[in-house]
Amino acid sequence: MTTPIVNEPAAPSDFIRDVVADDLRSGKHTQIHTRFPPEPNGYLHIGHAKAICLNFGIAHEFGGVCNVRMDDTNPAKEEVEYVDSILADAKWLINGWAEESLGLKPAGKTPEKQLAGDKLDFQLSAIRNPKSEIPVEPFHASDYFDQFYEYALQLVRKGKAYVCDMTPEETDEYRRLGKESPFRNRSTEESLDLLARMKAGEFPDGAHTLRAKIDMSSPNMWLRDPVLYRIRHAEHHHTGKKWCIYPMYDFAHTLSDYIEGITHSVCTLEFEVHRPLYDWILASLDLPRALPHQYEFARLNLTYTVMSKRKLMQLVNDGLVNGWDDPRMPTISGLRRRGMTASALRAFAYNIGITKYPSMTDVAVLEHTVREEFNRTAPRRLAVLRPIKVVITNYPDGQVEELDAVNNPENPSAGSRKIPFSHELFIESADFMETPPPKYFRLRPGGEVRLKYAYIIRCDEVVKDEAGNVIELRCTADLESKSGGPTSNRKVKGTIHWVSAAHAIDAEARLYDRLFTVPEPDADGDFKSFLNPNSLDVVTAKCEPSLKNADPGVRYQFERLAYFAIDPDSQPGKLVFNRTITLKDTWAKEAKKS
RNA sequence: UGCCUCGUAGUGUAAUGGUAGCACCAGAGAUUCUGGAUCUCUUUGUCAAGGUUCGAAUCCUUGCGAGGCAGCCA
Numbered sequence: 226m227t228t229p230i231v232n233e234p235a236a237p238s239d240f241i242r243d244v245v246a247d248d249l250r251s252g253k254h255t256q257i258h259t260r261f262p263p264e265p266n267g268y269l270h271i272g273h274a275k276a277i278c279l280n281f282g283i284a285h286e287f288g289g290v291c292n293v294r295m296d297d298t299n300p301a302k303e304e305v306e307y308v309d310s311i312l313a314d315a316k317w318l319i320n321g322w323a324e325e326s327l328g329l330k331p332a333g334k335t336p337e338k339q340l341a342g343d344k345l346d347f348q349l350s351a352i353r354n355p356k357s358e359i360p361v362e363p364f365h366a367s368d369y370f371d372q373f374y375e376y377a378l379q380l381v382r383k384g385k386a387y388v389c390d391m392t393p394e395e396t397d398e399y400r401r402l403g404k405e406s407p408f409r410n411r412s413t414e415e416s417l418d419l420l421a422r423m424k425a426g427e428f429p430d431g432a433h434t435l436r437a438k439i440d441m442s443s444p445n446m447w448l449r450d451p452v453l454y455r456i457r458h459a460e461h462h463h464t465g466k467k468w469c470i471y472p473m474y475d476f477a478h479t480l481s482d483y484i485e486g487i488t489h490s491v492c493t494l495e496f497e498v499h500r501p502l503y504d505w506i507l508a509s510l511d512l513p514r515a516l517p518h519q520y521e522f523a524r525l526n527l528t529y530t531v532m533s534k535r536k537l538m539q540l541v542n543d544g545l546v547n548g549w550d551d552p553r554m555p556t557i558s559g560l561r562r563r564g565m566t567a568s569a570l571r572a573f574a575y576n577i578g579i580t581k582y583p584s585m586t587d588v589a590v591l592e593h594t595v596r597e598e599f600n601r602t603a604p605r606r607l608a609v610l611r612p613i614k615v616v617i618t619n620y621p622d623g624q625v626e627e628l629d630a631v632n633n634p635e636n637p638s639a640g641s642r643k644i645p646f647s648h649e650l651f652i653e654s655a656d657f658m659e660t661p662p663p664k665y666f667r668l669r670p671g672g673e674v675r676l677k678y679a680y681i682i683r684c685d686e687v688v689k690d691e692a693g694n695v696i697e698l699r700c701t702a703d704l705e706s707k708s709g710g711p712t713s714n715r716k717v718k719g720t721i722h723w724v725s726a727a728h729a730i731d732a733e734a735r736l737y738d739r740l741f742t743v744p745e746p747d748a749d750g751d752f753k754s755f756l757n758p759n760s761l762d763v764v765t766a767k768c769e770p771s772l773k774n775a776d777p778g779v780r781y782q783f784e785r786l787a788y789f790a791i792d793p794d795s796q797p798g799k800l801v802f803n804r805t806i807t808l809k810d811t812w813a814k815e816a817k818k819s
Numbered sequence: 820u821g822c823c824u825c826g827u828a829g830u831g832u833a834a835u836g837g838u839a840g841c842a843c844c845a846g847a848g849a850u851u852c853u854g855g856a857u858c859u860c861u862u863u864g865u866c867a868a869g870g871u872u873c874g875a876a877u878c879c880u881u882g883c884g885a886g887g888c889a890g891c892c893a
Binding site: 238239243262263264266296298299301302392393396397400401430431433434436443444445446447449452454455456457471473474475477478493494495496497498499500501521523528576577578579580581582583584585586587589590592593594596600605631634635664666667675676677678679681708713716717719720721722782784785786808809810811812813814815 | 821835854885893
């Protein structure tokens with residue numbers, strides 16, 4: 226496996242990193258601690274990749290730690306399958322870059338009670354970049370359910386929370402109206418008793434909630450006595466049947482940040498209005514250690530795709546794609562299978578920046594970033610996707626020459642290889658036209674073209690079948706024009722790729738294209754109606770023999786066509802390549818004009 | 820409707836009171852044994868109106884527009 230050339234870009238700058246730098250400079254924090262807190266209810270996508278690059282990027286650049294944490298407080302939606310895929314995807318993305326910042330914890334470990342006078346304090350430290358024998362796992366909010374409960378009791382005792390008996394509908398109604406719950410002022414003792422019985426399983430789902438007592442007249446809905454706990458008689462993927470009350474996001478997330486010693490809690494814009502509640506929870510508990518602070522940035526939107534987990538799940542469940550890791554999916558696992566590299570994804574995250582403006586990023590930026598890297602790193606190979614036979618009439622049948630082919634013109638140290646040339650070849654059917662349009666400078670009847678690394682040939686005869694399809698071209702080679710030879714200087718307008726028919730090996734080539742035909746498939750109407758019917762085209766390619774030993778860790782450029790990666794379906798003797806991204810094709814653009 | 824946040828070329832992002840830059844996209848050309856890559860050039864921008872200031876994309880006011888929140892989801 227060749228080592229890719231990876232140039233990490235200079236450290237980026239944005240309003241969040243500015244804050245972090247200031248906090249370090251002012252001494253507010255001496256150690257930066259971020260976290261990546263997905264809910265394990267789906268696969269990670271490129272939007273999460275942006276968040277990972279931000280959170281791990283900050284940790285990496287400032288010598289801090291970034292915890293991977295499952296925000297798993299809703300047993301109805303979460304599964305271990307997702308926990309596993311999330312960790313794997315996150316690790317893949319940071320590997321070779323920020324893995325020294327990865328924060329995990331010893332398996333099974335829960336927060337420890339700290340001595341802090343009469344103040345309630347729980348703490349759980351990360352193991353940074355764990356390599357030891359001891360089993361480790363990601364952090365789980367559900368590992369803190371005991372601690373959350375103690376904090377909840379604390380809030381009730383302080384008169385800052387109460388058990389409410391209203392139905393969900395009533396709760397909504399009252400919050401909308403800014404009306405206080407009739408249970409708001411019930412005694413601490415009664416709330417304590419009810420809460421204990423909620424926990425003990427005495428009540429059915431929805432019978433009671435624990436609510437923060439804040440301000441029903443607040444213009445911010447999240448301060449109108451938000452629910453902290455609800456009753457859910459459901460088995461949890463991580464805590465099993467231990468609990469029948471589960472904390473809500475705001476309560477769990479805020480305290481998870483505190484318990485883990487997070488300094489900068491970075492999330493997306495929709496949580497902006499939650500920040501006052503985040504701060505309220507921390508302040509109300511009178512916590513002794515440094516408090517985390519929340520910052521928000523705009524999530525990623527990409528053209529020609531959808532990003533919501535719900536819609537991605539729909540594509541999977543409706544069989545419109547072949548699973549979460551279908552190479553057309555914007556999931557990290559899909560992009561990986563497609564052939565994108567972690568370094569390219571990181572470069573993309575760097576390119577698009579971090580702001581609070583809810584933007585729509587052109588997928589062309591991603592494509593450009595990938596091409597940029599692959600142009601530097603990808604070994605070149607010759608392969609023909611849609612072959613048409615060419616017979617070199619003046620080249621002896623049975624003769625074989627080994628010609629020199631450059632591996633990567635952008636990287637001389639990549640060296641060269643030999644490719645066989647013989648009497649019968651395949652060329653790309655698109656590289657021949659019987660009646661070509663203007664400016665077409667590939668092969669035509671009577672015309673000349675150079676076979677890359679080989680000879681200039683002239684097309685003498687076009688052989689057709691009964692239906693009129695071109696099935697063979699009979700050509701003569703200018704034997705003086707051999708590449709690298711002393712008389713090879715003659716110029717012709719076009720150079721095309723080819724493979725020797727006798728030596729070519731077959732490979733399945735999966736040609737992927739954008740999943741949707743419109744830039745914003747979820748702007749209006751049913752996004753599924755904009756699916757691109759041509760998002761996958763499978764052909765049997767004719768490949769130069771060296772590709773027989775294609776390396777799954779290498780991205781290849783099939784010259785003049787595209788970048789390809791080996792698919793996991795590939796087996797010895799049955800190669801499968803995924804087209805990651807085409808080369809830029811200015812001829813296609815030119816041809817389109819006329 | 821209320822509240823919060825955000826408005827800089829087509830798109831994405833810099834400029835932190837002092838020359839409005841960069842990247843992508845698009846277009847033109849050069850070059851090329853990849854119609855790739857590379858190189859050169861071009862079009863296009865501070866939402867609007869007031870105000871503060873020697874000077875405003877930046878600060879203030881108002882308006883307009885966009886996004887988010889108003890689950891016992893996260």
